[in-house]
Amino acid sequence: MKDSLNRREFLKLAAALPLLKLGASARLVPPEATLSSPPANILILIFDALSARNMSLYGYPRQTTPNMDRFAGRATVYHAHYAAGNYTTPGTASLFTGVYPWSHRALHLHGTMLDDYTLRNFFYLAAPHYYRLGYSHNLLVTTLLYQLRPDLEEFKFGRDLSLADTEYSDRVFPNDYNASFWGEELALRGSSTLPSSLFISQLYRLWQDWRERRVQAQYSKQFPQGLPSNNGVLYNMEKGIDWCTQQLGQLPQPFLAYIHFLPPHHPYNPRKEFVNRFQDDYNPLKKPRHRFAETGATNQFLKQQRQAYDENLAYADSEFGRLYEQLLSQGLLENTCLAITSDHGEMFERGIWGHGTRTLYEPLIRVPMILSQPGQAQRQDVYTPTSNVDLLPSLLHLMGQPVPAWCEGRILPGLDGPASTDSSLSERSIYAMEAKQNAQRGPLKSGTFALIQGRYKLIRYRGYGSASGTGGAKENPDELYDLANDPEELENRNLAEKSLAEELAHELEVKLAEKGTRLA
Amino acid sequence: MGQGEARSSVSRAALRDRLPASEDLRLVFGWCAFLIHAWALFNLLDVLPSWILRLGIYELAGTIAYPLAFALLESLLVWAIVTLAAVLLPANWLKVNFAVQASLLVLITALWSVVIHINYEAFLQYRKYFVAFASIYLLTLLLPHLLIQRYSKAKRGKKFMAAMRSVLQRIEVLSFLYIFFDILGVLIILIRNF
Numbered sequence: 228m229k230d231s232l233n234r235r236e237f238l239k240l241a242a243a244l245p246l247l248k249l250g251a252s253a254r255l256v257p258p259e260a261t262l263s264s265p266p267a268n269i270l271i272l273i274f275d276a277l278s279a280r281n282m283s284l285y286g287y288p289r290q291t292t293p294n295m296d297r298f299a300g301r302a303t304v305y306h307a308h309y310a311a312g313n314y315t316t317p318g319t320a321s322l323f324t325g326v327y328p329w330s331h332r333a334l335h336l337h338g339t340m341l342d343d344y345t346l347r348n349f350f351y352l353a354a355p356h357y358y359r360l361g362y363s364h365n366l367l368v369t370t371l372l373y374q375l376r377p378d379l380e381e382f383k384f385g386r387d388l389s390l391a392d393t394e395y396s397d398r399v400f401p402n403d404y405n406a407s408f409w410g411e412e413l414a415l416r417g418s419s420t421l422p423s424s425l426f427i428s429q430l431y432r433l434w435q436d437w438r439e440r441r442v443q444a445q446y447s448k449q450f451p452q453g454l455p456s457n458n459g460v461l462y463n464m465e466k467g468i469d470w471c472t473q474q475l476g477q478l479p480q481p482f483l484a485y486i487h488f489l490p491p492h493h494p495y496n497p498r499k500e501f502v503n504r505f506q507d508d509y510n511p512l513k514k515p516r517h518r519f520a521e522t523g524a525t526n527q528f529l530k531q532q533r534q535a536y537d538e539n540l541a542y543a544d545s546e547f548g549r550l551y552e553q554l555l556s557q558g559l560l561e562n563t564c565l566a567i568t569s570d571h572g573e574m575f576e577r578g579i580w581g582h583g584t585r586t587l588y589e590p591l592i593r594v595p596m597i598l599s600q601p602g603q604a605q606r607q608d609v610y611t612p613t614s615n616v617d618l619l620p621s622l623l624h625l626m627g628q629p630v631p632a633w634c635e636g637r638i639l640p641g642l643d644g645p646a647s648t649d650s651s652l653s654e655r656s657i658y659a660m661e662a663k664q665n666a667q668r669g670p671l672k673s674g675t676f677a678l679i680q681g682r683y684k685l686i687r688y689r690g691y692g693s694a695s696g697t698g699g700a701k702e703n704p705d706e707l708y709d710l711a712n713d714p715e716e717l718e719n720r721n722l723a724e725k726s727l728a729e730e731l732a733h734e735l736e737v738k739l740a741e742k743g744t745r746l747a
Numbered sequence: 748m749g750q751g752e753a754r755s756s757v758s759r760a761a762l763r764d765r766l767p768a769s770e771d772l773r774l775v776f777g778w779c780a781f782l783i784h785a786w787a788l789f790n791l792l793d794v795l796p797s798w799i800l801r802l803g804i805y806e807l808a809g810t811i812a813y814p815l816a817f818a819l820l821e822s823l824l825v826w827a828i829v830t831l832a833a834v835l836l837p838a839n840w841l842k843v844n845f846a847v848q849a850s851l852l853v854l855i856t857a858l859w860s861v862v863i864h865i866n867y868e869a870f871l872q873y874r875k876y877f878v879a880f881a882s883i884y885l886l887t888l889l890l891p892h893l894l895i896q897r898y899s900k901a902k903r904g905k906k907f908m909a910a911m912r913s914v915l916q917r918i919e920v921l922s923f924l925y926i927f928f929d930i931l932g933v934l935i936i937l938i939r940n941f
Binding site: 336338339400403409414421422425427665667 | 782783786787788790791793794797798799800801802803806809810811812813814816817818821824825856857860861863864865867871936939940941
């Protein structure tokens with residue numbers, strides 16, 4: 228080995244020195260610096276049973292959503308956005324999975340998704356560095372979130388943010404919540420039947436009643452009509468919003484948070500300043516009674532329920548306003564994508580009140596979608612029909628993740644700049660369905676199915692035999708509506724536009740033949 | 748034998764003396780299980796069709812296991828309460844003719860419970876009359892007890908007691924079936940949770 232370098236070798240080494248420095252600099256640069264922008268947080272807020280038709284944002288005459296209107300000033304507002312189901316379980320499962328209920332098969336009250344979808348949802352597919360959180364007031368959603376809990380860093384039971392609850396199953400059997408919850412429900416509370424426990428349930432119910440009265444008394448001044456409740460869990464929005472305002476800014480970032488509030492879902496028990504707020508002379512359009520109308524759901528009753536619902540919606544909106552102010556003051560909206568939508572709507576017409584019924588009219592399935600991207604300052608309006616199955620591909624797109632081929636949704640227009648004029652989006656078919664009469668893995672032989680394509684909407688009633696008192700196919704003809712000219716769905720154009728109706732019906736049947744079969 | 752051991756031996760003997768006959772204990776347990784399970788199954792069958800629609804076999808077995816296990820727990824609890832009452836109360840109050848007396852006591856309480864279940868909202872509305880309801884309930888418990896005390900040795904009384912025992916013996920067989928499924932439910936719960 229030489230003891231010293233000659234001049235030539237020294238010069239070669241000296242020339243290489245800058246390269247060394249360059250190499251050192253490259254090792255020292257943190258990986259994040261190579262990204263064009265840091266990943267955004269994603270916050271999804273669900274207001275259960277929020278019908279777009281009852282929001283002032285979408286032209287409703289009552290000022291029900293002034294705060295959401297304000298937020299919309301810096302968001303993309305989707306004017307023809309649809310839930311995939313007409314009640315919580317199928318609607319929410321479609322939000323999570325990006326597929327329609329005929330795929331995930333969470334069709335029933337208290338139902339769960341097929342096991343496959345524990346690996347096909349936005350929590351599982353989220354970019355790995357996201358902190359994932361799920362919370363719901365609604366126990367039907369807790370059932371779904373519980374299925375997905377392996378992919379959640381933080382999963383909160385409904386009672387975690389409640390004022391009082393009388394559930395024990397998750398504390399005693401945390402590894403088997405869904406089954407133990409329904410066992411507890413049947414044994415102690417009954418729910419859709421009497422409690423199966425002969426003696427102990429009496430003591431339990433007396434204790435539950437005493438506890439509920441104590442908590443209700445505590446809040447009676449603020450909530451003169453009583454506190455909202457869901458399956459024996461008493462809560463108010465304030466506690467949930469307080470938690471959000473305190474915790475969201477402290478969550479590890481980036482986060483993916485799904486938060487599902489119950490209002491404006493029944494019971495319509497708003498805070499006192501909202502009670503009788505809409506005692507006005509607003510008279511909704513009277514529509515003919517539907518063959519699935521309920522006894523007792525008179526026009527007067529529906530009008531009263533609608534007023535109570537609007538007041539509850541105004542209360543929910545007011546609480547959203549508090550959260551919105553906090554997000555603004557914390558600067559979170561500069562690096563957070565905030566989406567507001569609902570799992571389904573609510574209906575007060577045609578002799579039908581509520582949701583989960585056998586109909587799929589606009590008030591039931593047209594829900595808001597207001598989506599603000601980080602730093603968005605201008606409002607954008609999209610009138611192309613979109614669906615809640617579009618949420619998953621859109622979130623994956625925002626996270627820079629690939630959209631899987633099995634997904635039935637599309638990326639929401641307007642996410643990458645001005646709303647796309649992609650005609651394939653406006654011509655694609657959107658679906659909604661109500662099929663709880665079928666077994667989860669069985670063929671979808673009965674139910675109500677809707678197909679929305681552009682301005683047209685076809686509703687098909689399938690398999691309602693005479694035993695239900697509603698007749699078969701002849702008594703339940705298809706309904707075709709031109710939503711552009713007849714947004715109130717008053718004129719069935721099934722016969723006037725027969726060929727179009729047949730074409731859409733055929734498309735729907737082909738889809739049902741493909742998706743609605745018995746599963747292995 | 749030390750003093751402590753002697754005392755403990757005397758206590759155990761005293762307890763054994765105060766306990767009703769083992770056959771009576773078995774019959775009463777069978778009766779408690781029968782009433783509690785009959786009610787539980789009646790209501791379970793109400794929800795079962797909707798559960799079958801949405802649950803696979805494993806989930807269905809899991810969901811049913813909990814109310815069944817609860818029914819077992821409730822049966823044991825009710826039986827333990829009446830047995831304890833027999834031990835604590837004077838012997839001629841409950842221990843004598845334990846099978847018949849305890850079964851009637853449980854039956855009357857069960858009937859009251861069913862009425863309250865069906866009219867629960869009304870019961871809550873009239874909760875301020877709870878003392879009156881409780882008094883009537885105690886009277887309905889007391890009446891059969893007094894009748895048994897009075898007529899148990901008479902011919903008709905003996906016939907009635909024999910008929911009751913016969914019913915209890917038949918019911919006991921049915922209750923074995925319930926307990927079998929309950930234990931299966933407990934096993935399913937253990938498998939699902941641990």
